[in-house]
Amino acid sequence: MSGAIISHRGGSFLWPENTLLAFSNTYAMPVEQVECDVHLTADGEPVVIHDALADRTTDGRGPVAAMTASEVARLRIRGAGQLGVPSLAAVAALFARGRMLLRVEIKPDATGRPYPEIVPRVLSVLVDAGMLGRSLIIAFDAPTVAAAWRAGGLAGAAWLVEPATLRGLGVAGVAAVALAHGLPAAETGIAAADAAYVAAMRAAGLGCGAWGANHAETIDRALALGLDAFATDDPALALGRRALIGQA
Structure with a gap:
């Protein structure tokens, strides 16, 4: 669907990011996709948190990769009461x-390197939940995305391209x-997405999307470009803008 709305981290302008509260509220909204971030614990459990370090969003400190799954489960989100990771x-x-599609962004560890075994472990969780065919894998590391996509069964996959990388390449x-990596799509920041980017992706047979469409101006830009999907921290606003533009 052109212009599919992705609730980024479950809608982090509206609720604490990457929490079950955010995801439950997103689940009740008529958006097409929801996005979460994953890191790997010391005992190999994929957990949903944006940063490699627990410090910014939780009452814990240090790398998620140095903690067991049970230790991560006991962390509490800062300023969010008893909400945990x-x-x-x-x-x-x-x-x-x-029926919503789940986007899983596979993050690197605290040194910027891919976690060994994170791809098969993430895919195993999705298979066990019956969600493989309704999930997409995204990452800034193209080989990571390619490994997941080659495994088969996913609804989609996309390489996340930093605007600086887009300008350079x-x-x-x-x-x-x-x-070259056999990927079906590439996505970039909304400020870097323009008609030339969309045209080049379409000409190459690739899907295209963007993240960071968080305010009326950038949401309207994403909709006008005809992107396949765009991520927003304010899914309520995005739904309203899409409805308004659709009525115009």
Whole structure:
């Protein structure tokens, strides 16, 4: 669907990011997709948290990778009462009850390197939840996305391209890298997405999307560009803007 809305981290302008509260509220909204971030614990459990370090969003300190799954489960989100860090299994189970697509962004560790075994572990959780066919894998590391996509069964996958990378490679270069990795889509920040980017992706047979469409101006830009999907921290506003533009 052109212009599919992705609730980024469960809608972090509206609720504490990457929490079951945010995901439950997103589940009740008529958006097409929801996005979460995953890191791997010391004992190999994919957990839903944006940063490699627990410090910013929780009452814990240090790398998530140095903690066991049970230790991560005891962390509490800063300023959010008793809300804790969910496992990917819990998030996948929530969305297994509906039709919304789940986007899982696979994050690197605190040194910026891919976690060994994170791809098969994430895919295993999605299979167990019955969500593999309704999930997409995204990452800034193209080989990570490619490994997940090659495994088969996913609804989609996308390489996340930093605007600086897009400027450096050019739209043709980005398309070439995505194709060289066998990927179906490439996505970038909304400020870097323009008609040339969309045209190049379409010409290469690639899907295209963007993140960071968080205010009326950028949401309207995303809709006008005809992107396949765009991520927003304010899914309520995005739904309202899409409805308004659709009525115009």
